Amino acid sequence: MAVIQETPSPPAPGASQAHPRNSPGDRLSRMLYARPKARLAGLLLLPLGWLGVLYIGSLILLFITAFWTTDSFTSKVIPAFTLENFIEIITVPAYQQTALRTIGIALAVTVLCAALALPLGLYMAKVASPRMRAALAIGITLPLWAGYLVKVFSWRITFSSGGPLDWLLAPLGMTGPGYGTAALIVTLAYLWFPYMAVPVYNAFRQIPDSLFDASADLGAKAWSTVWTVAVPLLKPAFVAGSIFTFSLSLGDYIAAQFVGGKTQVIGTVIASNINLNPPLAAAFGTVPIIVVVLYLFLARKSGALKQL
Amino acid sequence: MKISKALPLAALASLSLVLAGCGGGAASDSSSTGIQVPDLPTASEVGESEGQVNIIAWAGFVEDGSTNPDADWVSAFEEETKCQVNRKVGATSDEMVQLMRSGEYDLVSASGDASLRLIAGGDVAPINTDLIPNFGNIVDGLKGQVYDTLNGKSYGVPIGRGANVLMYNTDHVAEAPDSWAPLWEEDTDYAGKTMAYDSPIYIADAAVYLMATQPDLGITSPYALDEEQLAAAVELLKTQNGLVGEYWNDALKAVSSISSGTVHMGSGWQVIVNLAQGDGGKVESVLPKEGATGWSDTWMIAAESKNPNCAYKWMDYASSAEVNAQISQNFGMAPANALACEGSEANTAHCETFHATDEEYYKQVWMWTTPVEQCVDGRTDVTCTNYQDWTKAWTEIKG
Numbered sequence: 001m002a003v004i005q006e007t008p009s010p011p012a013p014g015a016s017q018a019h020p021r022n023s024p025g026d027r028l029s030r031m032l033y034a035r036p037k038a039r040l041a042g043l044l045l046l047p048l049g050w051l052g053v054l055y056i057g058s059l060i061l062l063f064i065t066a067f068w069t070t071d072s073f074t075s076k077v078i079p080a081f082t083l084e085n086f087i088e089i090i091t092v093p094a095y096q097q098t099a100l101r102t103i104g105i106a107l108a109v110t111v112l113c114a115a116l117a118l119p120l121g122l123y124m125a126k127v128a129s130p131r132m133r134a135a136l137a138i139g140i141t142l143p144l145w146a147g148y149l150v151k152v153f154s155w156r157i158t159f160s161s162g163g164p165l166d167w168l169l170a171p172l173g174m175t176g177p178g179y180g181t182a183a184l185i186v187t188l189a190y191l192w193f194p195y196m197a198v199p200v201y202n203a204f205r206q207i208p209d210s211l212f213d214a215s216a217d218l219g220a221k222a223w224s225t226v227w228t229v230a231v232p233l234l235k236p237a238f239v240a241g242s243i244f245t246f247s248l249s250l251g252d253y254i255a256a257q258f259v260g261g262k263t264q265v266i267g268t269v270i271a272s273n274i275n276l277n278p279p280l281a282a283a284f285g286t287v288p289i290i291v292v293v294l295y296l297f298l299a300r301k302s303g304a305l306k307q308l
Numbered sequence: 309m310k311i312s313k314a315l316p317l318a319a320l321a322s323l324s325l326v327l328a329g330c331g332g333g334a335a336s337d338s339s340s341t342g343i344q345v346p347d348l349p350t351a352s353e354v355g356e357s358e359g360q361v362n363i364i365a366w367a368g369f370v371e372d373g374s375t376n377p378d379a380d381w382v383s384a385f386e387e388e389t390k391c392q393v394n395r396k397v398g399a400t401s402d403e404m405v406q407l408m409r410s411g412e413y414d415l416v417s418a419s420g421d422a423s424l425r426l427i428a429g430g431d432v433a434p435i436n437t438d439l440i441p442n443f444g445n446i447v448d449g450l451k452g453q454v455y456d457t458l459n460g461k462s463y464g465v466p467i468g469r470g471a472n473v474l475m476y477n478t479d480h481v482a483e484a485p486d487s488w489a490p491l492w493e494e495d496t497d498y499a500g501k502t503m504a505y506d507s508p509i510y511i512a513d514a515a516v517y518l519m520a521t522q523p524d525l526g527i528t529s530p531y532a533l534d535e536e537q538l539a540a541a542v543e544l545l546k547t548q549n550g551l552v553g554e555y556w557n558d559a560l561k562a563v564s565s566i567s568s569g570t571v572h573m574g575s576g577w578q579v580i581v582n583l584a585q586g587d588g589g590k591v592e593s594v595l596p597k598e599g600a601t602g603w604s605d606t607w608m609i610a611a612e613s614k615n616p617n618c619a620y621k622w623m624d625y626a627s628s629a630e631v632n633a634q635i636s637q638n639f640g641m642a643p644a645n646a647l648a649c650e651g652s653e654a655n656t657a658h659c660e661t662f663h664a665t666d667e668e669y670y671k672q673v674w675m676w677t678t679p680v681e682q683c684v685d686g687r688t689d690v691t692c693t694n695y696q697d698w699t700k701a702w703t704e705i706k707g
Contacts, residue, residue, distance in 0.1 A: 071429075073428055073680055094704040162569060179554050257557075262552055276695065277699060
């Protein structure tokens with residue numbers, strides 16, 4: 001009798017596994033199973049907190065600061081609402097020119113990167129041997145391994161008078177452009193090229209070879225195949241790459257200081273105001289944001305954002 | 309939907325900030341009527357060490373041997389006073405001002421273009437010079453200057469000074485120039501091959517040149533420019549913008565440009581010349597006949613310093629002849645302590661190079677001073693342009 005009574009009480013091996021059903025973790029998982037909304041909240045709490053509070057939050061703070069003013073003498077920020085900073089940016093010719101110049105430089109960098117990425121992507125995806133392809137892929141991403149400042153400074157040396165570029169061009173009776181806008185465009189194109197080359201190369205790989213064969217069978221020459229078959233299919237990749245090259249160029253200021261000579265860009269204006277007149281710097285800082293938002297709006301229409 | 313919820317919140321937040329700001333209006337009004345200095349107490353004695361001191365300094369001012377084993381005067385101080393030194397290197401005067409306002413630092417090595425801002429902002433406290441025995445040995449030319457003394461109160465302990473000289477590469481400039489004209493005049497032989505300092509305070513350099521070449525403008529101090537005088541300086545700087553090859557604000561960048569000959573001539577510091585010469589660059593410098601701008605640095609103590617005793621100990625220690633000599637030789641400037649020019653051949657030679665006790669030399673040098681609305685040259689019939697006007701003008705000049 002006693003034996004019979006005792007048999008259920010020692011837990012069977014299987015039951016001991018099932019027993020922690022009442023552990024806190026288990027109860028939590030049951031609760032989450034029952035409440036899909038809580039489940040979703042739990043999943044997204046951390047990333048959304050990061051995005052909302054720190055990531056976007058700092059942008060909102062920047063935007064609020066843009067409406068403040070500074071004490072003209074101590075350069076302390078005074079939180080009092082004013083539109084003066086924005087009016088100044090819109091009315092002072094130097095700011096307009098700087099904004100337009102920066103956009104122009106960013107577009108030039110984008111065009112240069114795209115022009116280089118097209119033939120390179122074609123060769124890598126369709127012509128090169130696997131070994132060559134790997135070597136080129138390493139070559140393209142190699143600059144990403146080095147420090148930003150090191151790269152910029154080596155371009156500074158390259159463009160210096162009597163430097164490597166002058167030496168290379170000397171047999172042709174030419175000299176390098178020296179520090180200035182041209183040097184800045186080349187340097188920025190170097191810095192951001194991988195962000196254009198990689199998506200373009202990937203897009204090329206996704207185009208079936210049969211399309212090229214069909215184009216050739218229909219009598220198209222090599223370049224008309226590229227222009228009429230490949231480029232339309234590559235458009236989203238180019239737009240995706242250009243978002244990187246364009247917006248990164250728009251925000252850069254260190255390269256401008258080192259190889260830009262006296263070229264003033266949005267970044268250098270912000271840098272020179274950030275300590276003395278933070279509200280003006282913040283107001284000017286909204287210019288690239290607006291430009292990039294407009295750019296993204298146009299890019300969205302092309303369907304390129306699906307490629308990102 | 310998330311955005312529609314966030315918007316009213318953001319609006320509310322900004323509204324409350326705007327409302328909070330209304331009270332601040334009075335403070336900005338008072339600054340426009342003159343230099344209003346907050347009344348802050350001065351230390352009366354130096355007590356026990358707090359165990360640490362936090363310093364913002366120019367590179368080379370506070371060295372513990374970690375950058376260069378030969379430059380170490382922090383270790384001895386730490387041993388002597390039991391005050392651990394925490395150093396933060398400041399890159400520009402503007403950055404230093406901003407850092408001092410964070411309230412985390414006890415001392416700053418402020419240059420003249422920053423000091424008035426710090427004093428008026430209530431960020432630094434007046435100094436009791438009785439607590440700094442070495443103060444007595446400071447050279448006369450550095451005592452009681454407009455950039456660190458207000459209403460009879462001293463706010464800074466001088467560290468050293470230097471002039472913004474004309475530097476040139478002898479490979480390209482055969483004959484030593486004696487004027488700033490090649491940097492300013494349109495008919496210069498060096499178009500595209502000159503270099504200028506990249507800061508609003510550089511407007512004063514244009515004013516110094518105008519003092520000599522256009523006396524009709526009536527400029528008596530390059531830091532006291534009324535609107536008309538500022539416009540003339542801006543005009544001159546715009547001409548220069550068409551001539552310069554580049555602007556510099558990083559000393560090492562300036563060294564690479566002048567040393568390699570990318571730039572033939574430019575405005576610079578003596579320390580840049582020394583570094584370029586050290587690299588084998590054929591670079592010389594001269595103080596042109598028109599005079600020059602210059603800078604003088606002082607230790608200033610934070611108004612709310614948490615470690616005032618250690619801060620005072622540091623100010624006295626750094627002002628002693630030996631340490632002041634080390635700092636000024638390491639950085640490349642004239643020491644503030646007259647005795648720092650004695651004691652060794654190196655000290656004497658260094659002071660010779662930097663004209664440390666040559667007051668005639670420094671009479672031609674206009675030390676950086678924050679331009680303020682109350683003209684520092686003593687004029688009361690006009691309002692002068694302030695540093696923010698200068699900053700705006702500087703953006704305009706660079707286009």
